[in-house]
Amino acid sequence: MLTLDSVSVTRGGVPVLDDVSLALGRGQAVVLRGPNGSGKTTLLRTVAGLQPPAAGRIEGAERVAYAGHADGLKASLSAAENLRFWASAFGTHDILPALAAFDLEALADRRAGEMSAGQKRRLGLARMLVTERPVWVLDEPTVSLDTTSVGLFAKAVSDHLENGGAALIATHIDLGLPDSRTLDVTPYRARPRAAAADEAFL
């Protein structure tokens, strides 16, 4: 569903990771690990198509739904309106399963700008279900979530995998996913090719 073939990525013109290869099939999850600044976000942004790879090939990018550090919500719209907006952007219709999966029914009419950080994060993650895209690419999805909400998120990912989806997730916590592999990006750190100085290379 998603293949990375010898992919190199840069940030701000500086090489970050080199020669990353990865194949993600139906029902599979890969958890990205690595210390702060090692390049997880940069790799995920590249997979999501927000920036081109510096080298290598990515296949399956058109199947990706991406949730980055920002929740991607419109503050003046309600939770339901935000999800309807995303549904229309992705040509889908049903927002009810997404509201239910993230326990948002009681907050459906609350404006996103008037939600707590954890509630906003749940709504941002509910967007993944609404897109109906099979490959979820998630960057630190559990930030701001309490234990119950982490459980809801882990179940949403497990259900997604069971339904034949796939997921690439940068997270520092153990989600207890049944069929997941870990990819530590540390060995793929790029060597500086110019005189650029950057903490990633120290």
Ligand SMILES: Nc1ncnc2c1ncn2[C@@H]1O[C@H](COP(=O)(O)OP(=O)(O)OP(=O)(O)O)[C@@H](O)[C@H]1O
């Ligand atoms: N906007 C930016 N412009 C230039 N360089 C950046 C930018 N954002 C991050 N970097 C640099 O790119 C490198 C990789 O950062 P990245 O955010 O991909 O790491 P990460 O593994 O996701 O880190 P963390 O675990 O802290 O989220 C780091 O050296 C970082 O300082």
